[in-house]
Amino acid sequence: MEMPAAAMSSSNSKLMKLPQDILLNILFRLPARSLLQFRYVSKSLRNLVDDPAVAAMHIAATNDHADVEVRVLPNGSAYCLQFVSCGLLGLKCPEGTLGLYNPLRVESLWLPKPEIHYGANYGMGFDYVTSTYKILLFYINEYYPSNSKASVHVLGTSSWRRIHSVPPCEVISPSGKYAYGNTYWLTYDNNNSKATLKNRMMHFDFEKEEFGWTTIPSHFKNSAGESRVFLINLKGSLALVDVFAEKKIEIWVHKEKKHWSKDYSMTLRCTYSYPDISVGAWEHGIYISSMPLKSVSDKSTVLYCDLRCDSKRGEPNKCLEHETQKNVFIISYTGSLIYLKYYENLRRQNKSKNLKRKRKDKKNYFDAGKSESPKCFSGLEARRIK
Template identity: 50%
Template structure:
């Protein structure tokens, strides 16, 4: 159907013109207002908007919008849970700022890379100083609001636990070509996993202390007043996560079949906000992993020493904290690794100029092979 002399227009044409007019009027707003509006939207929706016009694409790719969006996503408006084959678990070293940090032990000799699942971009980072007697290592990533830069902190242990002063720390500013040594707190052991909250990265160390790294001041320090839970118990496991923008400690006590969530309020005091039953645990020895999803937390239960061989496959319990701790169980028929991530607008292309000419990566127009671990990250499905 075509337009008539009376001015009648088909519905599809009218809708298209209305959308174009709305977009035009929206982009006429002051730039600061546009940045504020877009920073409140989910990252996936923002990236779709860059296809509307050249001005909207420039707005979406503005690093200032990426910084504002990350600061505004404390409520995890677009958090996703993804799964990986269990064999690739050790490749994924950290998830922070919506980026995945992975280490590939192949052609690049263990170099660290960053990957943005939404933009489908990845970037190799400069190789840090080699330490031949490295025993274990931890990573974290955060944002410095003063210099508008992203930083990656890395600390590792040298030799065995009885060796004094064995931990070494260094920091890398994204966009530069090197790492710098920095002082580190004194501790012996550190748990696997970390949580980024309040502009700092947090780790649980020595069983009952929380060590934090401030990305603006580039220093490690202790978080005051750990929650009053029974640390170092053979019947409990503890995990730090970011829950709705706050630092939270999840206490999984499988001997009592319960889960408690302690929240660090206003960076001053801890409160126990939730206490929930864990009724899918057989009572035998179990390994756990904990993460956040859009409306609460999930717990992965690996029961390795059970008579029922089917229990060797993970069971995932999703707790919906909006509606009286509603639970949903999911039993998988394969070993897998889950991780949660919020969307990120950070474009890794803008940092691609720091690599040397001899290095190749994703932006070389297909001139290099995709690392196998990155290919799996690209295919990592979202968990509904």
């Protein structure tokens, strides 16, 4: 039974009369999907939910509880996906333009085209000093390190800014993981004849706008060939998932950016097509997605490992098969309130007079939330795995 309009108005009035710190403490305990529904209750709640500061604080608050969604993306999306950070998907089209997509709000936003985009890697994070979202672009020249470059784009502006810090080495996967205000990438040890990991990973600090190193447990350096290592954000903490060929899994968590702790160790009872797998976080733990190695099956198996204390420690509580096309791509992200239209309006306000003189009939690639989204955004409203 629906609540009468008068009663709803009265409840909203009482809610908004609460002290701001108490009101925000209540709202931040709710997932982003629930908060977005509040936008339709009243104008005051809509303005509150759309406030960029509230979106940033909500992302920080979700580190204390699970607010993770898992989705199946359409075939081919893996080729344009550059990163998943702050609840947004960063996708690059063939011509080099980078776009942001918020799956919850179903909004897209084009960024200015950078000077160098071929072979570039990307990352995104939040600068708590300036209260701004920043997108990182870096190009690594393996043969001439001095030619490596990096640039930063502040969301809401109309240009990229070159920074003095450059990446010290190549990364294993272009998609880094964001945690503690930094984005992290695993790296190979080029001085070793085998494809082993370095005893440290590369990170980028969005406040200092500098690259740096973070050490990892020493045994990972010698585990190549025996296991595969995946970097994930597990409930707000940086974690390394070590998947062994004999179906054993170990999860190491970086505690307060100081030390590593092996928090979980388990043996899987379900089978998967090793080594063609991917690992990510879900609401109550981690999932392992297994891809068909040959054309024998078109199914992709997703194994969910429940890490809650009230369940059998490390024992998978779900094992689902999704009938999809080959090379299905599965991602996980923390729901975000980021209102891309706000940053579009902010960018327009800061546009130079030269840009304003452009022909009115010319297509504007910075429009947010339009139905004529480019092909790399099409189908991203793919079904959510519950």
